[in-house]
Each structure stands twice: as structure tokens, then as C-alpha cells.
Amino acid sequence: MAESLCCEDPEPSERFPVGPLFVPVRPGPSGCMTRVFRTPLGDRTAVGFTSERRLIATLGSGQAWIRLAESALRALTAPLGVTTVTVDPVFTARAPRPVEPVVPALALRVG
Numbered sequence: 001m002a003e004s005l006c007c008e009d010p011e012p013s014e015r016f017p018v019g020p021l022f023v024p025v026r027p028g029p030s031g032c033m034t035r036v037f038r039t040p041l042g043d044r045t046a047v048g049f050t051s052e053r054r055l056i057a058t059l060g061s062g063q064a065w066i067r068l069a070e071s072a073l074r075a076l077t078a079p080l081g082v083t084t085v086t087v088d089p090v091f092t093a094r095a096p097r098p099v100e101p102v103v104p105a106l107a108l109r110v111g
Contacts, residue, residue, distance in 0.1 A: 021048025021087065022055045023068045032066060034076055037086070045084040046077040054088050 024047060025032035037047050048070065049055040055065055068076075073085055 019050070020067045020069055021050065021073060022052050022065045023048045023073055024055065024059055025064050025066050027064075032064065034066075034068075034073065036077060036080065036082055037089070039084070039086070040091075043084065044080070044082045045086045046073050046082050047086050047089055048073055049088055058089060 024035045026035050027033075034046060036044050039045050048068070049058070049065075052065070055063060070085060070087075074083075077083075077085075
């Protein structure tokens with residue numbers, strides 16, 4: 001029997017696995033560790049990409065990665081309290097750069 005969808009809820013009610021993902025990692029004390037990112041609202045999320053090309057387009061060619069199933073990525077990040085996996089994010093913020101010191105304008109003295 002087919003599951004009926006409500007007109008107000010275009011999202012499917014169940015998650016479907018997306019297959020092996022390209023997961024960004026960083027070096028850690030015991031090898032590589034999955035990177036955890038933040039959503040625009042500040043929540044922590046694990047990130048995976050469906051292709052190496054998409055990962056490089058978003059994070060750059062120097063980003064290390066490993067292949068993981070979505071379920072494995074969820075299992076690795078769940079103990080950290082991360083319950084969301086974002087697949088193929090396209091918006092990222094650049095790494096912060098040192099701020100140039102502001103040179104104060106000279107005050108004019110009237111008198």
C-alpha cells in the first residue's frame with residue numbers, strides 16, 4: 001500500500017540513504033576525524049558530499065576526505081550530540097582572516 005502524502009507536507013516522512021558520501025576530515029590524535037560544521041542557525045551538523053567534485057567546489061582542493069555511508073557518519077557524530085547530516089551544502093563562510101588594525105582619524109581641533 002502506497003503511503004499518502006499530505007498537500008502541506010511535500011517532504012517524505014522517512015529518510016532515504018544516499019549511498020557512500022565524501023566526508024571532510026581533519027587530522028586528529030588518533031588519525032583523521034570527521035569535521036563538524038554549523039548550519040546558518042548555529043546548530044551543529046555533519047556534512048557529506050555525493051561527489052568529490054562537489055566537495056572540492058565547496059571546501060577547496062586541499063580538503064582531506066574519506067568515504068563513509070550516511071549511517072556510519074551518523075554513528076560517528078551521534079556521541080557528540082550531532083543528529084543532523086547535511087548532504088551537498090553549497091553555502092559556506094570563508095575562514096576568518098586577521099583584521100587589519102584601524103588607524104584612527106586625526107581629530108580636528110577648533111580653537
